[in-house]
Amino acid sequence: MAAAPKIQLDVVTPQKLAYSEQVDLIEGPAIDGLIGILPDHAPLVTAMKIGVVRVVKDGEEIQIAISDGFMEVQPDQINLVVRTAELPEEIDIERAEAARERAEEKLEKEKDNVDFARAEAAYDRAKARLKAAGHHDHGYDRL
Ligand code: ATP
Numbered sequence: 001m002a003a004a005p006k007i008q009l010d011v012v013t014p015q016k017l018a019y020s021e022q023v024d025l026i027e028g029p030a031i032d033g034l035i036g037i038l039p040d041h042a043p044l045v046t047a048m049k050i051g052v053v054r055v056v057k058d059g060e061e062i063q064i065a066i067s068d069g070f071m072e073v074q075p076d077q078i079n080l081v082v083r084t085a086e087l088p089e090e091i092d093i094e095r096a097e098a099a100r101e102r103a104e105e106k107l108e109k110e111k112d113n114v115d116f117a118r119a120e121a122a123y124d125r126a127k128a129r130l131k132a133a134g135h136h137d138h139g140y141d142r143l
Contacts (some may be wrong), residue, residue, distance in 0.1 A: 006077075007024075007075075010078070010118075011053075012079065012080065013049045015086055019094045022080075024058070025039075028053035028066070031046060031049055040075045046070070050066065050121060050128055051066060053080070056123070063103060065131070066084070067083040067128075069083055084125070093130065093135050100130070103122040
């Protein structure tokens with residue numbers, strides 16, 4: 001039987017190659033909404049938002065927390081170039097919880113301020129990290 005088709009996924013940040021594997025499929029937060037990519041996908045480039053990328057590899061699923069960036073897709077290759085990326089085991093949950101709490105306080109204070117968008121982005125990054133790490137909290141989920 002022929003092996004199931006795979007697609008090479010490289011997740012790159014300014015600091016590191018965060019992930020590089022042959023995978024079955026990915027699903028992640030593109031600027032226009034959730035996008036799924038399978039092997040042999042048509043070429044495309046899209047901006048990505050803060051959120052969680054779901055990766056299926058050999059039938060197993062992992063989640064990668066990403067900040068904003070771009071994704072370039074070729075039939076056999078996905079390049080995800082993002083500001084930050086963490087695998088579940090790399091995520092410091094206490095740090096993300098502290099960041100989320102700080103962002104929540106700022107969101108309360110900065111309602112009519114230009115810093116609101118910045119606090120919102122910090123909040124989203126913290127929530128994405130908690131989600132990718134499998135840590136379910138009860139806060140409001142914008143992602
Ligand atoms: P914080 O306020 O905790 O620094 P942040 O959202 O402002 O959070 P970023 O600027 O997005 O942090 O990331 C800075 C660096 O720290 C990146 O390399 C990112 O991968 C890493 N990082 C941020 N938060 C965490 C976390 N909770 N666990 C592991 N790495 C993290």
